Amino acid sequence: MLYYRNKKIEMPDDEYRACAFFQNTEYLNKPGSLTLLYGMYRQCQEELPEVTKENAFDLLRFRYRMYAKTLEKGGY
Numbered sequence: 001m002l003y004y005r006n007k008k009i010e011m012p013d014d015e016y017r018a019c020a021f022f023q024n025t026e027y028l029n030k031p032g033s034l035t036l037l038y039g040m041y042r043q044c045q046e047e048l049p050e051v052t053k054e055n056a057f058d059l060l061r062f063r064y065r066m067y068a069k070t071l072e073k074g075g076y
Contacts, residue, residue, distance in 0.1 A: 003057070014068035015061060021071060033076045040070045 001019050004011040011019075020026075027033045044063050051059055 012065075015064045018064040018067035018071065021067070021076075026076075030076045033071065033074065036070055036074045036076075037067055040066055 001011065001016075001023075021033075027037075041063070044066060048059055048062070049055065
């Protein structure tokens with residue numbers, strides 16, 4: 001969120017939703033959501049390419065988009 005704020009770029013809604021989920025500690029009121037997101041995290045770690053300085057931000061953005069989709073599918 002800080003990156004987008006410093007660059008004065010509008011943050012995509014799906015990435016914002018996933019960031020807000022963690023910042024607002026919504027996971028405390030939604031049992032099972034962290035387990036679901038951890039499964040997505042593990043899947044991303046296995047399937048995505050190795051993180052380098054050049055692709056780190058793009059991979060992070062992709063992971064947060066996937067978190068948002070996972071939360072939506074899980075009904076959170």
